[in-house]
Amino acid sequence: MDERVVKANVAVEHDFRVSRLAAPLRHSVVDSIRSAIAVGRFKVGERLPERGLCEMTGVSRTLVREALRQLESEGLIHVLPHRGPVVAAVTPEQAEGIYQVRAQLEGLACELFIAKANDATRKALKEAFKQLKSAMSSNDPSIRVNAKNRFYQCLIEGAGNEALGQTLHLLNSRITVLRATSLQVPGRAKESIRELNDLMEALLAGDAAAARAAAVRHVAMAAEAAIDILRREHPADK
Amino acid sequence: MDERVVKANVAVEHDFRVSRLAAPLRHSVVDSIRSAIAVGRFKVGERLPERGLCEMTGVSRTLVREALRQLESEGLIHVLPHRGPVVAAVTPEQAEGIYQVRAQLEGLACELFIAKANDATRKALKEAFKQLKSAMSSNDPSIRVNAKNRFYQCLIEGAGNEALGQTLHLLNSRITVLRATSLQVPGRAKESIRELNDLMEALLAGDAAAARAAAVRHVAMAAEAAIDILRREHPADK
DNA sequence: TCCCATAGGATTGTATGATAGTATTATCGT
């Protein structure tokens, strides 16, 4: 029963099977709300009444609520009892914590990449880095962040650790806005590229210790920029 | 309006305010299903029909579905389109990945603990370690795991990094069963305590590098035991 | 004028019932 499939796929890289096109509507709902938050359509601390989300998304309360449950456990929103969801704030302390964790995990990603990457994943990473460099000259912050995400995705891919990928994704989703704005700090983009250059060299040279160090350093610098912004924009609210 | 409260609390350590007793029913539902999985009431790969869960928990489908969304994003279950949720399997490769991440994060926790812990948190950790040692002689695996969780909780508490705590919690929830069974491997409990002893010594001596190394080593050993079990129990299904 | 309390509105928390769509199983004819 498998023979035919094998034959059909013999000259193919990614098989053509439609990957469960039964995309449940609720996934779109999650995406919609998530990106509304990321884009700043809702501000930090703002309430998200279910009814409003129903209108915005055009689906029933059932689906909106299910989406909220997921966003809640991603940490993007907080749900206050009998008050409903609000966009989660990120305090400077929390941001620092997140960046500390990211540093460790991206360090690990580098080590694993060196140990496990093959020609394909290595090539993909180089390509992504090239595109990242050109994206950094763009003015649109979302283009920059997207390019950077793709770069990291290649890194993770090559590292071949599923949990690592998911964890980093989760952490990043909580600081999307921060990442976009911190890349707008004058000079930060170029500096960022310089740091990643070091990273790439170490990665391709197979120097695990240097790669990890470069990753940690890069995250630390990004953290500094981001936390600066945070401190400035809400010096002592609460 | 606050004065009275302040007066009332002046001689109190933990204030008595009932911390939002409005615990939504749905939280209990999540806990219920989660522990049913952890306890082995449902086996890996087994389907969890909504209706059955309604009967088990005594709540409506609405709540069950919301709970499922949360468990899904915690990675405890997979939801197949039009087939519903099944208990997520953990392959040896995934387990390896999870343990690699854990190693990094627990290493970080140690470093942060040394940098940030105060007398209270240090004392709590020592106490938790003492109880852990005695719990290890118990035959009940859940008692052992619980004691260990409390120990880690103290460590995290002292490290003062929220994201770190949440991330580790998430990872651990995916391998609860594994952790319980791997502690039953003959000799593993004692060995585990020995490793943690090293960890404690380094922590209390303030030797960050040694503490991190001990943490990494401990997780690596645990990983080995756990993955062994996994390989044995599903050598090549699929 | 200012404070307090009560009433009313808004929103969440939870349940129920309904319908359509899809995957799995059972059935049946050949």
Added chain:
DNA sequence: ACGATAATACTATCATACAATCCTATGGGA
């Protein structure tokens, strides 16, 4: 024994309803 079709069992989604609770506004009293 095999393939097609019918029956079944779920999920996916919606609409509706009602109690509980929070917030606000209104109005009375000092």
